Amino acid sequence: MLRDITIGQYYPGRSFLHRLDPRTKIICLFLYMVALFTVKELQSFGYVLAFTAVIIALSGVPLKTLAKGLKPMWLLMVLTLILNFFMTAEGEILWQWRFLKITGGGVLKGVFMVVRLALLLNVTALLTLTTTPILLTDGLERIMKRCFIPMAHELAMMMTIALRFIPTLIEETERIMKAQIARGADFETGGLMAKAKSLVPLLIPLFISAFRRADDLAMAMEARCYRGGEGRTRMRQLRYRAGDGWAFAAVICFLVFVIVDRLWLKLFV
Amino acid sequence: MPIVLQNLSYTYQPGTPYESPALHDVNLTIKSGQFVGLIGHTGSGKSTLIQHCNGLLFPMAGQAMVDNMAILPKSKDLKEIRRKVGLVFQYPEHQLFEETVALDIAFGPKTLGLDQGEIQRRVRWAMKMVDLDYEKFKELSPFGLSGGEKRRVAIAGVLAMQPKYLILDEPCAGLDPKGREEILYQLKRLNEKGLAIILVSHSMDDVARLAQRLVVIHQGHIVYDDAVRQVFGKAKELEAMGLDVPEVMKLMMRLKEKGLAVHQDVLTIEEGQDEILRVLGHA
Ligand SMILES: Nc1ncnc2c1ncn2[C@@H]1O[C@H](COP(=O)(O)OP(=O)(O)OP(=O)(O)O)[C@@H](O)[C@H]1O
Ligand SMILES: [Mg+2]
Numbered sequence: 001m002l003r004d005i006t007i008g009q010y011y012p013g014r015s016f017l018h019r020l021d022p023r024t025k026i027i028c029l030f031l032y033m034v035a036l037f038t039v040k041e042l043q044s045f046g047y048v049l050a051f052t053a054v055i056i057a058l059s060g061v062p063l064k065t066l067a068k069g070l071k072p073m074w075l076l077m078v079l080t081l082i083l084n085f086f087m088t089a090e091g092e093i094l095w096q097w098r099f100l101k102i103t104g105g106g107v108l109k110g111v112f113m114v115v116r117l118a119l120l121l122n123v124t125a126l127l128t129l130t131t132t133p134i135l136l137t138d139g140l141e142r143i144m145k146r147c148f149i150p151m152a153h154e155l156a157m158m159m160t161i162a163l164r165f166i167p168t169l170i171e172e173t174e175r176i177m178k179a180q181i182a183r184g185a186d187f188e189t190g191g192l193m194a195k196a197k198s199l200v201p202l203l204i205p206l207f208i209s210a211f212r213r214a215d216d217l218a219m220a221m222e223a224r225c226y227r228g229g230e231g232r233t234r235m236r237q238l239r240y241r242a243g244d245g246w247a248f249a250a251v252i253c254f255l256v257f258v259i260v261d262r263l264w265l266k267l268f269v
Numbered sequence: 270m271p272i273v274l275q276n277l278s279y280t281y282q283p284g285t286p287y288e289s290p291a292l293h294d295v296n297l298t299i300k301s302g303q304f305v306g307l308i309g310h311t312g313s314g315k316s317t318l319i320q321h322c323n324g325l326l327f328p329m330a331g332q333a334m335v336d337n338m339a340i341l342p343k344s345k346d347l348k349e350i351r352r353k354v355g356l357v358f359q360y361p362e363h364q365l366f367e368e369t370v371a372l373d374i375a376f377g378p379k380t381l382g383l384d385q386g387e388i389q390r391r392v393r394w395a396m397k398m399v400d401l402d403y404e405k406f407k408e409l410s411p412f413g414l415s416g417g418e419k420r421r422v423a424i425a426g427v428l429a430m431q432p433k434y435l436i437l438d439e440p441c442a443g444l445d446p447k448g449r450e451e452i453l454y455q456l457k458r459l460n461e462k463g464l465a466i467i468l469v470s471h472s473m474d475d476v477a478r479l480a481q482r483l484v485v486i487h488q489g490h491i492v493y494d495d496a497v498r499q500v501f502g503k504a505k506e507l508e509a510m511g512l513d514v515p516e517v518m519k520l521m522m523r524l525k526e527k528g529l530a531v532h533q534d535v536l537t538i539e540e541g542q543d544e545i546l547r548v549l550g551h552a
Binding site for chain 2: 011012175176178179180181182183184185186200201204205208209
């Protein structure tokens with residue numbers, strides 16, 4: 001049940017994408033997003049889709065896993081689709097009922113938005129699916145330091161800890177839920193009020209345990225002389241390899257291509 | 270009318286890279302009134318097994334029944350099954366949530382829809398069973414108690430449902446010797462009153478002293494299911510599974526190695542004492 005949540009989950013593997021430096025992946029994701037938002041025409045999505053398909057293939061993550069990660073987002077996508085259908089008034093009218101009408105332009109725009117959203121979510125999911133949380137925050141820390149963002153280490157450490165404790169908290173939630181169900185608690189039936197009330201026996205122990213864990217962790221870190229980022233060295237240094245060069249080259253070519261295509265369409269078509 | 274598990278198998282997170290098979294083709298019957306010990310190495314599947322006994326997990330193959338009611342995901346009988354089979358988890362004190370001890374213990378009976386008088390009666394009874402003084406503890410916050418006291422409150426919370434079978438997952442883990450003794454003594458008393466008990470434990474001495482029957486689980490398979498004395502007779506095999514025999518038994522084996530003609534199948538310190546005295550000719 002709770003374990004179906006795949007946001008931020010890592011999919012173990014040794015694919016090309018898995019072995020890239022996390023910094024490469026973060027920066028490339030950013031460039032990919034810029035490219036995605038540069039595209040303004042539905043027909044240009046052809047090569048964007050092809051490029052994305054190559055990335056997915058290189059990640060070794062099964063489509064089924066990716067699709068499962070999109071599941072919590074389907075409501076958002078349907079909403080986007082419907083809103084665009086009805087809110088855009090362009091082109092010929094396909095269907096009309098009183099003041100509601102669907103136009104050709106609206107359908108195109110709706111589909112365009114949903115495809116863009118799906119691509120965005122999928123590729124972002126690929127980043128967390130192919131990068132362990134530790135490497136991810138390591139990469140983020142280095143990038144933030146480069147950009148002179150203050151407290152880079154502290155921010156990254158907070159993120160590491162938060163990511164690290166998501167599975168622990170899910171496990172804990174499941175455990176406490178089971179313990180209360182064994183005592184007759186019912187989390188499923190009843191109206192909204194009854195359901196909200198039934199959460200009390202779950203949430204109170206959960207909060208208590210989260211605070212206890214935070215306390216223990218702080219104590220353990222202090223016992224090992226943790227003093228923040230100053231003068232801190234790393235056991236495992238991040239290093240760019242040949243693959244990173246290729247990845248950067250491919251994504252930059254892609255971005256340039258997208259920009260040229262956009263200008264071309266604007267100037268000559 | 271027993272708890273019956275038939276050809277039961279269970280796998281965690283099937284179809285993902287994290288798939289991990291936990292139980293294979295398990296057959297087990299727990300009759301009412303029995304005291305059964307369940308032992309096995311860490312990760313052998315004990316906690317998984319007991320969660321099948323009251324419908325917290327559902328078998329992926331095979332079936333589970335309690336008093337002729339099948340345990341199925343949407344079954345109408347689930348509530349009744351969970352009332353009949355009380356389950357005390359490892360570190361049950363983590364489930365406490367109410368303002369006072371009495372209210373927390375009353376949580377279970379309340380979900381059964383009993384009237385106030387009956388709930389009060391059960392809270393008093395359950396607290397007596399775990400040796401907590403009602404007048405002294407009823408108004409206290411459970412979060413201010415010591416570890417052992419919290420544990421007893423949590424066990425009382427399950428007892429207050431008045432189950433027919435009581436399953437405990439390492440109820441003594443992390444307690445001091447006195448706390449252990451008290452809990453084990455209460456379990457023995459409850460069993461003598463007719464409650465069936467399944468005790469999951471890593472302490473061979475505890476199960477040797479209390480249980481009549483011992484179930485050994487290894488990598489998801491039940492390998493032994495027999496009288497305690499019979500199972501501990503297989504010291505070598507148990508050792509190979511990362512398990513052990515009671516300390517007295519080890520003493521007897523050492524004595525025998527040194528040439529004293531003692532019987533080895535003793536389970537408790539008293540039996541060991543008698544046996545040594547007998548061999549030395551003092552009895
Ligand atoms: N929620 C879960 N998700 C995935 N695998 C699990 C889960 N719970 C247990 N397992 C796996 O199932 C197997 C059996 O676990 P189980 O908790 O039943 O062991 P146990 O005998 O109770 O161990 P212990 O003595 O440490 O409590 C283990 O290999 C464990 O890794
Ligand atoms: Mg366990």
